[in-house]
Amino acid sequence: MTHYDLLLIGTGSGNMFLDKRFAGLKTAIAEEWHFGGTCLNVGCIPTKMFVFPATLAEQVTQADRYNLTPTHPKVDWAGLQNRIFSRIDAIESGGREYRSSDRQPNITVVPEHVHFTGQKTVRTASGEEITADRIVIAAGAHPIIPDIAGLDTARIDTDDYPVFTSNTVMRRAEQPRRLVIIGSGIVAMEFAHVFAALGTEVTVLARGARLLGNIDEEAADEFTRIFDSSHTVLHGAQSKQIDIADGGVTLTLEPSGRLAEADLPETITADGVLVATGRVPNTAELDVEAAGFDTTDGHRLSVDDYQRVLSAGQPVPGVFALGDISSPHQLKHVANHEAKIVGRNVAADVAAGSPGSARANDLAAVNHHAVPGAVFSSPQVAYVGMTEAEATEAGHDVTIKVQKFSDVAYGWAMADDPGIVKIIADRSTRRILGANIVGHEASMLIQPLIQAMAFGQKADEVATGQYWIHPALPEVVENALLGLEFDD
Template sequence: MTHYDLLLIGTGSGNMFLDKRFKGLKTAIAEEWHFGGTCLNVGCIPTKMFVYPATLAEQAAQADRYNLSPTHPQIDWAGLQDRIFSRIDAIESGGRDYRSSDRQPNITVVTEHVHFTGQKSVRTASGEEITADRIVIAAGAHPVVPSIEGLDAARVDEADYPVFTSNTVMRRSGQPRRLVIIGSGIIAMEFAHVFSALGTEVTVLARGARLLGSIDAEAADEFTRIFDSSHSVLHGAQAKHIDVADGEVTLGLEPSGRLGEVDLPETITADGVLIATGRVPNTAELDVAAAGFDVTDGQRLAVDRHQRVLSAGAPVPGVFALGDICSPHQLKHVANHEAKIVGRNLDADVAAGQPGAAREDDLAAVNHHAVPGAVFSSPQVAYLGMSEQEAKGAGHDITVKVQQFSDVAYGWAMADDPGIVKIIADRQSRLILGASIVGHEASMLIQPLIQAMAFGQTADEVATGQYWIHPALPEVVENALLGLEFDD
């Protein structure tokens, strides 16, 4: 048995806080996978590095909308992969080497899976027992693989099996000619855009009528309308069985039951199937039940506002968590924020002496107000705060404005590209409660609204208290703000 002052499990955002404040602690880092976590290796960063060239290819193919001759770029799939992952892999190995080198003499990297055997103890896959005075759990989440007749779940993501998840889809050799995507959420919509724009014949299986069903209903409807107009989507469908033979996949389809009677083909055949049906925190894999830690209905590790892990509703002294394993928001920027909170509170905990001895007043609290997200599909989507349905459910007297991109001059320059800005505000306080943007560069356009919510600026103050560049596209946000109706 080896004892440490600090055990860190996971090296995504969890690797961020471990700085010179903790150089005096004998520390173990348990990482069985890639340094840098999901975002760096299989998530945010490489996907956007695929999205950008895919968007350029789509724009080239649709150039006739702008009175230009369309072109259909030839894709160098292997070259694209090499350009992306040569950079990603160098960062991953650099982070691993740094933590494993003589430059970090107080740190031991444990390159094995670990699982809890008690509140302050874990066992490695090879049987080593590790204990620690303090533990930070940042072990992330993993893709959900649904139960489908004929699907060999143990082989999903193996190189010779044509059914895969977001963990491996970007690194597979050879671009698939035909791809079926099971799912209609963020991951499904981003990869549907990437592969279809780069020339793959993509079919999306969506169980319901709306794509991106977790966002504001009106925004989801707008996205669905635009996306359906240029992509093959089978609504009300689900996979009944999967047959793999001769490198191909045949899916038997059946109605999901969400849309009543739907006209579906009996089967669909493809070169590969991407399962994109969500992600689940890695609490079961860590066996957190053995430690007695609380877990929510969504399988998230329960934490308080200081990111302290809870057991029977009370903080476990010296045990913290951050990121997808515990956060209600599976977003990298939220995990980064939580890592900063954990770093500050772990520092205070160490300074207090005994684990859990820090005073509440010395601990920082997490801020999950005005959390934004984005979908890098075509069109882009960005969202913030409450949906209209949530705002009404919370009892707010709301005012809502939906502004079309085609209402402003830059929208005309884009040949009236479709898109909307929707803003929800409280009629009495004039504060913005939420927003959704569907359309060109939505992820950038939403930033003034994030700032307004974060700093408590009223909607009319944001609209009239600053310059808006004319005729830039942010005028569509300005006009939406101006269109809100408030009580005098």
Template sequence: MTHFDLLLIGTGSGNMFLDDRFSGLNVAIAEEWHFGGTCLNVGCIPTKMFVYPATIAEQAAHAKHYNLSTDFHGVDWPALQKRIFDRVDAIEAGGRDYRSGDRQPNVTVVAEHVHFTGAKTVRTASGEKITADRIVIAAGASPFIPEAEGLDPQLVDTDGYPVFTSNSIMRVSQQPERLVIIGSGIIAMEFAHVFAGLGTEVTVIARGPRLLGNIDEEVSEEFTELFERTHTVHRGAEVSSYSFDDNQVTVTLTPGGRLGDVDLPSQIDTDAVLIATGRTPNTTGLNVIEAGFDVLDDARLSVDSRQRVLAHGQPVPGVFALGDISSPHQLKHVANHEADVVGDNLAIDVATGEPGSAAEADLREVDHHGVPGAVFTSPQVAYVGITEAEARRAGHDVSVKVQKYSDVAYGWAMADDPGIVKLIADKATRKILGAHIVGHEASMIVQPLIQAMAFGQPADEMATRQYWIHPALPEVVENALLGLEFEET
């Protein structure tokens, strides 16, 4: 048995807070996979490095809309992969070397899977027992794979098996000519854009009535209509079975039961399948039930506002969690914020002596107000705050304004490309409750709205008490703000 002052499980955002404040501790880091976690290796960073060239390729292929004569003739897939993963893999290796080498003699890297056998005890895959005074759980989430006849979940993401998740699809040796994507959320929509933009024949299988169904309904409907103009989508469908031969995969479709009667092809032949139906927190693999920790219905580890892990509703002294394994938001920027909170609270906890002895008032609370997100697909989608339906359910007297991109001069420059900005505000307080955008550079023009919500700036002041560059695209945000109606004061 080996004992440590601190055990950190996972090296995504959990690897960020381990700085000089903890140099006096004997620390173990358990990481069975890649250093840097999902975002660096199979998520945010490499996907956007694929998205950008896919967007350029799409623009070249559709330039006639702008009275231009350009074409897209294909992608050098191996060269694109090399450019992306030479950088990503070097960062991963550097992070591992930093934690494993002589520069941090107080840190021991345990390069294997661990699972809990008690609240402060884990066992490694090779059988070693490890105990720790304090533990930070940052083990992330894994792709969810729905059951279907003919599919072997154990073979997904393995060499030679043409069914992939986001963990492996970017590393395929050859770009598939045909790809079926199962799912309609963020991961599915981004990869649909990547592969379709780069020339693959993409078919999306969506169980629900809309794409990106978790965002504001009006915005989701707008995105669905725009996406279906240029992509093959079968909504209200799910895959009931798979069959394989040497050259292709055949998926059999059945109605998903969420869209009534739907006209579906009975089968689709494809070269590869990407399963993008969401990600599940890695609580089961860690056997957190054995530790006595509380687990929510969606498999997340239960934490309080200070990121302390709960058991029977009470904080476990010295045990914290962050990121996808516990957060209601599977977003890197949220995990980074939670890591900041955990780092500060852990340092305070260590300074007080006994695990869990820090005063409540001294500990930071996490802030999940106004969490923004973006979908890097075509067109882009961005959002912050709550939806119109959520605002009404919460009892707000809401003011809603939908502004078209084509209403502003930059929209004319874009040949009236489609896009909308939808704002939801409270009529009495004049505060922005939510913002939802579909269109060109949505991920950028949402940022001033994020700032206004973070600092409580009233919508009318935001619209009128600053310059808006003319004729830049953010004028669509300005006009949406000006279109909101408020109670007279």
């Protein structure tokens, strides 16, 4: 049995806080997978490096909308992969080498899976017992695999099996000619855009009428209308059975029961299937029940405002968690924020003496107000705060404005590209409660609204108290703000 002052499980955002403040601690880092976690290796960064050229390719094929002659660009799949992953892999290996080298003499990297056997004890895959005074759990999440007849879950994401998840789809040796995507959330919509724009024949299986069903209904409806107009989506569909033969896949379909009617083919064939039905925290894999840690909805680690892990509703002295394993927001920027909070609080806990002895006044609380997100599909989607339904249910007297991109001059320049800005505000306080943008560069256009919510600025003051460049696209945000109706 080896004892450490600090044990870190996971090297995504959790690897960020481990700086010179902890140089005097004997520290272990347990990482069975890639250094850098989901975002660097299989998530945010490589997907956007695929999205950008895919969007360029899509724009080229749609050039006739702008009185230009369209062409159909050819994709150098191997070259694209090499450009992206040569950078990604170098960062991953550099991070691993740094933590493993003599430059970090107080740190031991444990390149194995670990699971809890007690509140402060873990066992490695090779059978070593590790104990620690303080533990930070940042082990992330993994793709959900639905229960489908004929699906060999043990072979998913292996080289010779044509069913895969976001963990491997970007590294497939060959770009699929025909791809079925199971799911209608963020991951599904981003990869549907990437592969369709790069020339793959993509079919999306969506169980419901709306794509991106977890965002504001009006925004989801707008996205669904636009996306359906240029992609093949089978609504109300789910896969009943998967059959693999000669390297191809045949899916037998059935109605999901979420639509009154669903006109579906009996089967659909493809070269590959991408399972994109959501992600679940890695709590079961860590056996957190053996440690007595609380979970929310049976999966997510329960933490308090200081990111301390809870057991029977009380913080476990010296045990913290961050990121997808504990956060209600599976977002990298949220995990990064939580990592900063954990770093500060672990340092305060160490300074106080025994684990759990830091005073509340010395701890920092997490801030989950005005958490934004974006979907890098076609069109882009960005959102922050409450949906209209949530704001109404919370008792707000809401005022709402929906502004079309085509209402402003830059929208005309884009040949009246579809898109909307929807802002939800409180009629009496004039505060913005939530916002949704569907359309070109939504992820950038929403930033003034995120800032307004974060700093408690009133919507009408944001609209009138600053210059808005004319005729830039942010005028659509300005006009939406001006269109809100407030009490006198």
